Amino acid sequence: MGEEKFDAIIVGGGLAGSTAAYVLAQEGLEVLLIERGNYGGSKNMTGGRLYAHSLEEIIPNFAEEAPVERRVVKERISMMTEQDAVTMDYHSPYLAETGSDSYVVLRGEFDRWLFNKAEEAGAIAAAGIKVDKLIMENNRVTGVICGDEEMKADVVILADGVNSLLAEKAGLRKRVQPSQVAVGVKEIYELPAKVIEDRFGLTGNEGAAWLFAGSPSNGLVGGGFLYTNKESISIGLVLGLENIGESDKTIEEMLISFTNHPEIAPLIKDGKLIERSGHVVPEAGLSMVSTLYGDGFLICGDAAGFCLNIGYMVRGMDLAITSGELAAKAVLAAREKGDFSSASLKSYKELLDKSFIMHDLSVYQNFPxxxxxxxxxxxxxxxxxxxxxxxxxxxxxxxxxxxxxxxxxxxxxxxxxxxxxxxxxxxxx
Ligand SMILES: Cc1cc2nc3c(=O)[nH]c(=O)nc-3n(C[C@H](O)[C@H](O)[C@H](O)COP(=O)(O)OP(=O)(O)OC[C@H]3O[C@@H](n4cnc5c(N)ncnc54)[C@H](O)[C@@H]3O)c2cc1C
The missing domain is CATH 1.10.287 (Helix Hairpins)
Structure with a gap:
């Protein structure tokens, strides 16, 4: 990598970063995509369900080749107390129609696939490398430092997730506050596909998404979630970080109570616990969106604060994908002009303003x-x-x-x- 100068360096091989790299590489730019995990997605975690519309725009019919788990046709929402549950169940073929379809995904596999797509498109996709610092020259981002290596580029896209420590360290954005984020914890229970289908009333590749309010979060802001994978069930909690200290139960205890709840226990009965993970979720909606661009850089995905939690649905992945795409488009426009200044990269914000991202964040701005x-x-x-x-x-x-x-x-x-x-x-x- 040494002295080479790239057209663009992208930090973070999650959905936002890999999408940006894919779009730019397809246009023939020299792109370096850097991911600190051993492979794209190895550090990532989600509930989780991907609303397909965003990636469909970039890779039509992606679900036919991507490692998706199940297509959601059943939505459930429950209000729970320690002993009982009141549930609303919506089962409909409309949920599966192209354009409004959504898929349960496991990020380790799904992100890895997208990371590899960026590489196939021509990006240099480097996993297992952590970016330690941004190179700043005359208040302009000109590259990144990884260990003792410096790499330069016309523009750096920061897609390094919710805390975006790089932008914070470089003074490009404010520190994320505990009141703006939640902590998500998840367990995955392995079960035969047939058992999952019988327990949830599904057939073939049909899947279910289920959110819970009430006792799962032990009275804190937050709730529980459950998603059916092909041969496993993802189950977990999202809890507002600010108030966790006030709870009389630890997160571990809350998760145990949730998985032992009479409504849940039979669904995961005999399932083998194969994974446990935790991650932070941006929760404050529009008020959390911080710096989006500046001289020589753009910020997308969770790093920019693009996530919506509106109680009955969590959406961060479709926002990450489209913001990665729009960041790439802004870079292409800047390249045409040969100008990577803040004034030129401002087109990113204009594209975002015209997209569903800023629209939806505005519509739900009072929800938090x-x-x-x-x-x-x-x-x-x-x-x-x-x-x-x-x-x-x-x-x-x-x-x-x-x-x-x-x-x-x-x-x-x-x-x-x-x-x-x-x-x-x-x-x-
Ligand atoms: C419990 C939970 C449930 C969720 N449920 C859903 C859901 O059902 N649907 C939905 O749409 N969204 C959901 N979300 C939100 C969604 O997961 C995020 O919005 C999405 O992952 C954002 O993608 P991203 O690419 O911006 O960031 P990330 O996925 O966080 O990717 C950032 C990447 O950057 C890498 N990185 C960070 N720092 C560096 C560095 N210094 N050098 C190199 N690499 C670096 C990381 O390793 C990571 O791979 C959920 C989140 C959680 C935690």
Missing amino acids: AFMDNDRIFNQYPEMVSNIMKEMFVVDGKPAVPLRKKAMKHLKTIGLMNLVKDGLKGVKSV
């Missing part, structure tokens, strides 16, 4: 504030569970009109709180 409400994670699941109990339990005692029974539980939250939360909720989406 709405979620910052204890009642959602404590009292509402309890209330819904109690109302269900009143509705379905028949024990021979004289019947009480349902509205009376329901009112008793609604009053535990307070009618004013219900109205306030309802209005805030409606406004936030």
Whole structure:
């Protein structure tokens, strides 16, 4: 690598970085993609479900060749207390239609595939190398330092994930705050495909996605998730980092309670625990989006804060892919002009503004504030569970009109709180 100057250096072989490298290499640029893990994806973790639309634009029909696990046709959302669960189930072929399809993926395999696609397209894809520092000359990023090696480029794309320590160290962006992120923990249980299909009512490559609010996060901002892979089940928790210290349970204890819950335990019964992982998730939506470009650099994916958690869905992967693509497009435009200054790379922001990324982040910008409400994670699941109990339990005692029974539980939250939360909720989406 030595003295060579590249057209572009991309830091991070996750979905954002590999996409940027793929698009630039396809246009014939000399691209160096650097990943600190032993292979693209080796350090990455997700729930997780990839909404296909973003990658479909770049690699049509990618799901036919990529290592996807299952196509999601079943969505479930549950409110849970320690003992019970109230579940909404949506099973529909619409979810599988091209353009609105989504796939459960295991990042180790999926990212590795995309990393290799970038290499096949002509990028030099270097795994097992950590970028330690950015080279700054006259306040301009001109390359990267890995150990004692310096590598230069017209432009550096930072796709190094949520903390983006490189940008922070170089003073290009502010430090990520605990209130802006959550911690995600996940376990994978291996089970035969047939068992998974029977337990979830699936056939062939159909998959299920399931999110949980209430007891899984032990009252903290956050929730549980479950996704069906081909021959395993991914299950875990996402917990707001800021309040974890206040919990009377450790993360480990919360995960044990969740996997032992009467709703969950039968689904993973006899499954062999084959993997455990943890990762940070950007959660603050639009307010977290920080510096996006400057002289000689662009930032994309989680490193830029592009992630949406709106309770019933988490989306970071499609934003990472499209932001990587748009960063590459901005580099191509800058190259035409022979100008990699901030003024020229500004086109990245213009492309983002026209894309679904900034649009969706704006639409849901009030959602993180709405979620910052204890009642959602404590009292509402309890209330819904109690109302269900009143509705379905028949024990021979004289019947009480349902509205009376329901009112008793609604009053535990307070009618004013219900109205306030309802209005805030409606406004936030
Ligand atoms: C528990 C959990 C559940 C989630 N569920 C979903 C979901 O269901 N759907 C969804 O769309 N999103 C989900 N997300 C979010 C999604 O995983 C992220 O938004 C996505 O991974 C962002 O991709 P990225 O390429 O920007 O960053 P990353 O995937 O973090 O990739 C960054 C890469 O940079 C590398 N790197 C970092 N520093 C250096 C360095 N100095 N030198 C070289 N390489 C470096 C890392 O090793 C890594 O490979 C979830 C996240 C978590 C944690």
